[in-house]
Amino acid sequence: MHANMKSNHHRSRRDFLHTAALASGAAAIGVTSRAGAQNKARPPKLDRKMGIALVGLGYYSTDLLAPALQETENAYLAGIVTGTPAKAEAWMAQYDIPPENVYDYETFDALASNEAIDIVYVVLPNSMHAEYSIRASRAGKHVICEKPMAMNAAECEAMIAAAEEAGRKLSIGYRMQFEPTTQEIIRLGQERALGPIAMITAGAGYRERRADHWKLSRAMGGGAMMDMGVYSLQAARYVTGEEPVSVSAQTFVSRPELFTEVEETATFQLRFPSGAVANLHTSFGVGMNYLNVNALDGWIKVDPFSAYRGIRAMTSQGELSFPVINQQAAQMDEDAYRMATGEDVRVPGEEGLRDMRVVDAIYASARDGGRTIRLTES
């Protein structure tokens, strides 16, 4: 970029962000978009922190959620559920968790009588999401469940029903919706700040090399689409604020020795009611993480768009610049606050269900050789 281009960009960027701030203020009065106005504010501080029990102590719990729970103001790491006694010992020691708040998958339902646990966070392989979310709801707990929400839309509906019957909240772990740059992208998209959206592409992937990981198992809910693919899908949905009316998809395997059950790569296309088209992909074959939005009056480019940190977004009007936050801490703090006060959570089970309906159609299309499937509102 030439120096003078840069300077022009900076000028227009300032105007743009000023306009954006005004628009955001306006939205606070009459919210019409899903993005809404309550994005950037941290939730108020509760008098008493909500106790969270993490179910499943794999990488995400260990490296992301437990550290984030050291930063949260409305939630703390109160308990764990694990089938591995050595892990239980280590976590009890590291995080000062009392023995009575440690469960395994046999004793899980006894959570019902433990008043120290307000929220159960399900961080298990995808095939176990529905079962443990439903059991947690039936134990009277609020639930946060990792994405993808479950194996299919039917399981999602059962999870939603169980939470409703229990009178408890169900939140899905879409951390990006708590990330400030992403929230601004959502606002720009849904408010059509750059004009009507015509084309979206997104690619999310990493190179999977572990032959023994559950992500390679069909029965456990593996496959690139179920993993990083959900980010590409979510991005197309949150940028447009619309539900797709047709879906087509193709799956690919480049390393058949590794991918005997699930797709290594998926490409998928969504048509939205407004006329926007999304051409998306995901892969276990290569690292990639980008989102491009092409609208009639401008564009947005985000790379990376779904990383834990360092979301970088350029627009035709300049770079978006927001503070880096701990996404998981922001997510759990707000969830805990809203669960405590009874407010609707930002990403309820219904949102996970909407993604899963599309994922179901993606797999159905791919099984049918890529044939386009029409979706109807349900």
Place this chain on the structure above:
Amino acid sequence: MHANMKSNHHRSRRDFLHTAALASGAAAIGVTSRAGAQNKARPPKLDRKMGIALVGLGYYSTDLLAPALQETENAYLAGIVTGTPAKAEAWMAQYDIPPENVYDYETFDALASNEAIDIVYVVLPNSMHAEYSIRASRAGKHVICEKPMAMNAAECEAMIAAAEEAGRKLSIGYRMQFEPTTQEIIRLGQERALGPIAMITAGAGYRERRADHWKLSRAMGGGAMMDMGVYSLQAARYVTGEEPVSVSAQTFVSRPELFTEVEETATFQLRFPSGAVANLHTSFGVGMNYLNVNALDGWIKVDPFSAYRGIRAMTSQGELSFPVINQQAAQMDEDAYRMATGEDVRVPGEEGLRDMRVVDAIYASARDGGRTIRLTES
């Protein structure tokens, strides 16, 4: 980007470009890739400039080719073919073209006896490419034909046969293959300088608003895929240096009042023998022009990737930086030189045919609801 990241990028970029230069030197000795070694050098100067006749005096001839022919060293604007007398008058005056070098579509075949015309450049609507290329070959002229080469692979084969029978060259107007940054991208891709290529995406489009343009006519070879779509397709083929083994495609119309015959938007997927997957798109609905290549050891991002000027390429190793050239002048100079000396042209009819085979499959898949089509070598 943080200042220290930028500095790191700059350092590694220098090493990378140094390595690239070495690799390029090596390739000059033993060329194995299509990209080859003869990319950057301008062709030698001929003793006598080759005379080019432009057939069809629309925007591309008027705004790009005729001005470029004022810069060429091996070719000059010797004649024109137009059905519009007023255009003939204006061009004769502006470019000092003698009356005996001015033809219309009735007198076209009389080119055969005009020794001032060495090369006929077909710049007509797509539906007329085959007819006028074949007639030019039969008139004993070398031919440059704009892309897409023709309406389908069968027409391409007839054009190739006609040039062969006449003992004349046939070149397709893929100007990007003469552009230095693109040539480096081709080399990096085909030599796998960033490791095996896993994923490619590209989007090329502009917003078409002209209801009366032939690009909206099926019979005249319109449609987004036939237009900018060829750039996305070419990019996937020249980056991999491979021919796809399967193709799927979907077409979309967001403005049915404008697009009654042809697709406004096309998305298409290619699987290559190496395992690389390309998820590509093109549109008459929105401006976009980007290419992303994700390889196992790095990436390339180009935006724009098919503009007339200002191709900008970033790689995981730093920015690519090459002089801006007049693409059309470089293309016609080299074509003229090789046609004069009898060397193989850089982009022969066979290359246009390879694209067109894929385009045929793209339309066939889209007509069949997106079903994947396997391609066999032919």
